[in-house]
Amino acid sequence: MNAHLVGVLFLGAVGLAVVVWVLHKIGHVLASVAEALAAAAVVFLALWWLVKGLGWVVREIVTHPRTSIGVLALAAWVHWVGWPSLVIATVATTAALLAWRRCHLVSFDQWAGHLLRSWWQRWMVYVPKLPGWLHACGLSVRDDTIPVDVTVSLVGRKKIIRDRRNPTVRLPRVRGVKSGPSWDEVRVELVPGLKPEDFDEATRALASARKVSRCQVREIAPNVVSIDFQRRDLLAAPVPVPALGESFDVRHVWAGRTEYGQDWHVPLHGSGSHTLTAGASGAGKNSIMWCPLVSIAPAIRDGLVRVSGIDPKGMELAYGRGIFHRYAVTARDALALLDDLVAAMDQRKAAFAGRVRTVPVSQEHPLELLEFDEIGALTRYTDRKTRDAIVEKVALLTTQGRALGFTVRGYVQEPTKETVPVRELFPRRICLRVTAKSHVGMVLGDQAYERGAWANRIEESAAGVGYVWGEGLREPLRVRAGWVPDKTVKALEAFVTGGGLLGVAA
């Protein structure tokens, strides 16, 4: 080996050492950079998840404030006070609620029960199951074509992005559940492509899906409907009429119960007081008549309300004959009674015209309340002349009587136009059990049946049950009149006549 080769090898070794050293340094630098980048990425990701988590918590608190705050409160309790005290408090609260429920169901339900039930029904029944029911009933919208976004770039190239994140079936979302004693009201938000009327048509199918007998739909906002399911029937048992009433308020008279378990009131004076009640034989028309009279017994006794009765059957009103200031059975007597009322109305008109817009009820000018039983018997089945005269007088009283303090309440078995030609002049209608589906529309108006006023399906055993609609009610409301037994009619008669038959016109 000569000196030249040794020199080359030496230089090569030195060069290699330098390269290794440089690479080592570069590796060091790169490792530091990579380490710094990794640390930055970890910090960035941690921050990102923290912000996302905080956003989720805030969103949950805003959208489900009660549940979120409850969970946070429980977590705080366990953290600061410990879980044994939490268990003891939970057991004590449950026991107190059960005792409250046992002692006073109504106040428990109004204050606590309905909130717990709403929460339970929402999360255990409607949120998991309703979307499936809606889809099965055709209340969903399919995206048959997946949306396509077209973007034009600066250099003229087009990018086509198919948005696969959107689901192909869009379903209404449950926005809230209110669970009353017999009804669940489920508010849902519609998706574009659905309208509230679509839900109206699906009520029967939705009722079947929920395994309940009735379902109604109410429009809350243009894109929100309430789907109401009747879980149980609060009107199954007769509604007892309270002891003789103490009310003088003739504009808000207790008449029974609504299907929501609330009191049902009717006006006997003022706007919407003329009432036509339709119902087949045995449907309970008489409880619609007697119940408000029992409620305003003091007003009748004190002469603030004067009741007249037309009783073609000569049986029902005759049982409380002393309550009626005027009373007629035959068509001729009925006409005379109506003439008398119209004359009294004309007198009052002459006395008050130009002085007041509504005559205040007083003993001098009492509310004249006409109870016209079986109105069809006299407006259809009498001779033509008497019939026309009766129809004319009833029309006069119903069109002019409101402001003057005259109210007509008619009762009919068959609500056809031929039977009750003045049907349209009664602003308030009540439809008890009827024999034909078509009668529902005749009494309550078009679409009443479709909206759930299934009066032809009321069972015979449910006398006094019926539907009201209109007068501020968007949907037909099921009601049951208070049941007035014979002895209460007699007690009312004794009460208003002071024990005898005083005050009865000859």
Ligand SMILES: Nc1ncnc2c1ncn2[C@@H]1O[C@H](COP(=O)(O)OP(=O)(O)OP(=O)(O)O)[C@@H](O)[C@H]1O
């Ligand atoms: N509100 C009610 N609650 C419970 N049962 C009732 C009620 N109203 C009536 N009933 C029962 O139904 C029966 C028939 O009632 P009601 O006499 O009022 O019928 P109606 O409609 O007047 O029949 P009709 O036209 O044949 O006289 C009553 O004898 C009573 O047993």
